[in-house]
Amino acid sequence: MHKFMRFVRIFALGVAGAMTLPIALYPQAPAEEAPKLSSELTATLEKLRDAALSSDYAWRQVAHLTENIGPRRSGSPQAEAAVSFVADELRRLGLDVKLEKVVVPHQVRGEERAELTAYPGQAAGTTQKIVLTALGNSAATPAEGLTADVVVVDNFDELNALGREKVSGRIVLFNEKFDKRMAAAGRGGAAYEEAVIYRSRGSRAAKALGAIAALVRSVGGADYRLPHTGFSAAAAIPAAAVTAEDAELIAHLAQQGRVAMHLVLTPKTLPDASSYNVIADLKGREHPEQVVIVSGHLDSWDLGTGAIDDAAGVAVAMETAQLCKKLGLTPRRTLRVIAWMDEENGGAGSKAYMADYKDAMANHAGAIESDLGAGHPLGFVGIFNPSAEALLRSVTRVLAPISADLVENTGEAAADVDPMGSTGVPAFGLMQDERTYFNYHHTAADTLDKIDPRELAENAAAMAVLGYAMADMPQTLPRSAGSK
């Protein structure tokens, strides 16, 4: 996930929330009449749960996507191979598969290296190597690179205080630190939101004052000299993430005196490419026109192999369909597996779906995406009508034996289904244990070994239980007020 908009959204929801109706005015069933699942549906969900826990199907899909196909950046041949693979697999399960066209940005990583060429205490004939990686939408330096002095700022205020005179012609380093304490406390997402604005908007702010390149301290929690790439808003200057260690080095040296850097960053921005969302329907037996989505995103960043971000999400969504077929279950409504394209580079897949299915939104009875890794699932976050909470809890009770039964109405679900949530569709994100997620997120270390097969199966169980419940319960969940 990239969560570029998360900060903005949460802020907006905070303001909007204060202006909307008091929660007590929402229609809610009295406590003594809390809706219950039928014992038959409960038994089916328990069967799905147990089948998910003993299945290695999701694991095999992740292994193929990451190890046989590899990184799946939007527009890459691997992304296209992944589309074919997932479509073929879902067809093989007997689903009705469509490829929905999505026009995606297409950037190819080039050379990327940097070294400090002048700094206090420098020994004759030496430089200090800097480890970095280009951000999405980075412009390229000349092939031979560029050399300039580096200015270090901790935030936008410090940048603006320097002003054009001290920024123009320089390389700006945003040195905002990812708060590892928050991550350790289970609030990695919040720590990410605090820091990621410098990655997403830093290069534009630097460019506005005449900077010729922008660097950001990697947004993540690890200490292994790993650069974390990610989306940045195009600013027509080279933009890269340096590792936490390199940010410290540059900041320390800059405190002592002048620091100059030679920077080579040659990503190629190619014409937009045609790609696809994979959309696969298991037709509903009573209301085939009503749709419940289970999903993950198929594209990934290109440094690692995109295992936790987000082959895992796609695989657990595929597992829901596989289990239904294996157990001979056909829900009342259509269960739709979606492998989204381009979550990382702007969300073109989600946007295309919202445009293509605009008129069908009223028939979307629910949507789930898993995009916070493959750690042990704790339950669900989402955007839903508070009156649905009791019924949701009666569903997730089935997940209590694996401690995955939390339900939190946080006002956000996951990037690709949030737009649906905004229109009133009950939208959910799997809530994983994210304490180590941001150590690996968007790095070369996002690889298959970061996934515990048991935890992946637990995620599959969670996805299957909530997805099937929404698709099969007699009534749909009430729609929320949305955010519009």
Added chain:
Amino acid sequence: MHKFMRFVRIFALGVAGAMTLPIALYPQAPAEEAPKLSSELTATLEKLRDAALSSDYAWRQVAHLTENIGPRRSGSPQAEAAVSFVADELRRLGLDVKLEKVVVPHQVRGEERAELTAYPGQAAGTTQKIVLTALGNSAATPAEGLTADVVVVDNFDELNALGREKVSGRIVLFNEKFDKRMAAAGRGGAAYEEAVIYRSRGSRAAKALGAIAALVRSVGGADYRLPHTGFSAAAAIPAAAVTAEDAELIAHLAQQGRVAMHLVLTPKTLPDASSYNVIADLKGREHPEQVVIVSGHLDSWDLGTGAIDDAAGVAVAMETAQLCKKLGLTPRRTLRVIAWMDEENGGAGSKAYMADYKDAMANHAGAIESDLGAGHPLGFVGIFNPSAEALLRSVTRVLAPISADLVENTGEAAADVDPMGSTGVPAFGLMQDERTYFNYHHTAADTLDKIDPRELAENAAAMAVLGYAMADMPQTLPRSAGSK
């Protein structure tokens, strides 16, 4: 540290130990007459300890060596800058400084990249990137690289079972896993010993069967797609360490079918270079001809900045001298600070010292090196006469308030002082908490931030207390039988 010989040595000591005199026959003072330090010396050691704990001198030396000078591989301009820096610093403290000439190997890292070009499930037009780094003494591939099939083995037996027919013309990957459980249990060194033989001797074994390149799974405990470099015995074929993740990827794909790799590895082996051990004496007030060594090694690998391996060791040795000067202390014997050269690439510095000072060994009253990082010190390991143990414990009792008072007669101290220990000189290594040491060891992530200033000061306290005690106690410690 490289510990190339550690496995061999421990094995040898095990055999030798079984053949030597029962421990009870060693001369030992009866328990009731256990030697005690004078209260005056004890008070002095306590002063040194407390001064070390409140000093930032060692920290500033590590910061300069790592951030202002940088990686210090044998033969590099940074290694020479480090020699000058340390010599100047020790002269400034008033020590008598000599540079002892050492002829060192000189290799410069070149291009290093690899990709899988054929493997099961490969999508058209794609490859899988492999993260690796050249080992010391690696030969170079042609500039355009080489391409060959990869054979994966877990150990030498598997390699030999394949035989020349299946190895010749191939790239061999040794996939022996570093045992993270042992590291977590505080026995990282033992885990290292088990795995490092494939790094140090694998390329020779592969070459013997006609392999054209050798890869080893990185010997270390981290999971952040970090290659760990290190010494390998020259074998005239390219030799590199792949990350644990990449070793897994290759092994998984090789289980499924044929795997081919394109490998570019272009280190340059230059003529041997002149370098130096820095030797700085604080002359003894009674027996200036008797010497006690406090030391660390000044060279490092070139991927990181050599903070924990081993700028920290040099810095805590320098701190012992600084504290003596600051507190106006002149011990009975000469306290000798040594910053060793070339510990990592063959130990030329230690060998030169043993050659140049061969006739002075009888006057060496003790030697300490810190080369297991800068984690919290637990005490000392060493090669010493068991009859010295009680006296040593009366010394380390001063370190009990910082929980650094263990003394273990393990038969090894640290790489640069072990040869002295073998001749009977009481030789010691600081025993640090090494649970995370092998996560960073020989990687790009061995940087200043891995050192906790408080723990570094504790190491300085430990070095100063044992170093000064051996230099100032009325009698020298009894010599050991050595290993000859």
